Amino acid sequence: MFMPTLYTQKDKNIRKTWFLITGFLVFIIGLGYVFSYQFQSPVILLVAVLFSTLMSFISYWYSDKIALSIAGAREVKHDENPELYHILENLCITAGLPMPRLYIINEAAPNAFATGRDPKHAVVAVTQGLLQKLNRSELEGVLAHELSHIGNYDMLLSTVVVVLVGFIALISDWFLRWNFWFGGRDRDNDRGQLGAIMMIAGIILAILSPLIAMLIQLAISRKREYLADASGALLTRYPDGLASALEKISADPTPLRAATNATAHLYISNPFKGKKISALFMTHPPVADRIKALRGMEA
DSSP states (O other): OOOOBHHHHHHHHHHHHHHHHHHHHHHHHHHHHHHHHHHTOTHHHHHHHHHHHHHHHHHHHHHHHHHHHHHTOEEOOTTTOHHHHHHHHHHHHHHTOOOOEEEEEOOSSOOEEEEOSSGGGOEEEEEHHHHHHSOHHHHHHHHHHHHHHHHTTHHHHHHHHHHHHHHHHHHHHHHHHHHHHHOOHHHHHHHOHHHHHHHHHHHHHHHHHHHHHHHHHHHHHHHHHHHHHHHHHHHHTOHHHHHHHHHHHHHOOOOOTTOOTTTGGGBSSOOOTTOOOOGGGOSSOOHHHHHHHHHTOBO
8 A cells, every 4th residue: 555655645635726726717817807997998907906015015125024923922032941942943053944933832731833924034923832742852843843834934925915816806896886887788788798798797706706715825824734734744854753743733721812813824723623614614733634645644
């Protein structure tokens, strides 16, 4: 029986991510064509692109400050926690990454996240509960996972995806408002049956496209978690450390009060305990599947 290695697991998740992104772009191109045909003006699409890009540009440059402020995290220097600092520093040397700023969140729930626009401006934040409840190998697995997000430029990818989702939501809303106020019946008569079909298709797409875009965004986010797991295990050469850490984090009943809907996707494990969410709308893959994948790897 073939057992996936760390390398094949990483390559597989990279391919799946790019497949999803390609599908996302094809979907946007098709949506743009339908809406452009109905509006008979590409200017509206251009404005939508510029607006959503501007908003995402702002969030990209200030995402770390926003996330840290929401979490109430404080920066930790070497002398305050030398053991934690050295673990992260050694992993950075192994991964060939610059040392990120290190923060601690004063929460009893074990969890962690990474953010920042690029490796030179990255941040890793861990909770007090993570430091207290995990052993060294488990802590190394979590930090390696977060460094993998940084090394794989997941923050950049997330920003690109947010641009695309924002673009779709914006033009869908404009399309529905335009058809509500102006109808477009005269234009449809001029263009005949094809125009009527395109208008109906446009309305259906305008209603469904934000949901489709959100589902694609969540699917990409889940694949990046699998990729960070595989990359983190490759970095430590000990997949069971991260697997054991995920078991402890997911089983811990302590709520993470600092987490919000805006920052939940950043954490290594879903911070909202006890909430039943459909698999389609989960920001993270099921922990059981992640643990199974990690323990099925061979170093």
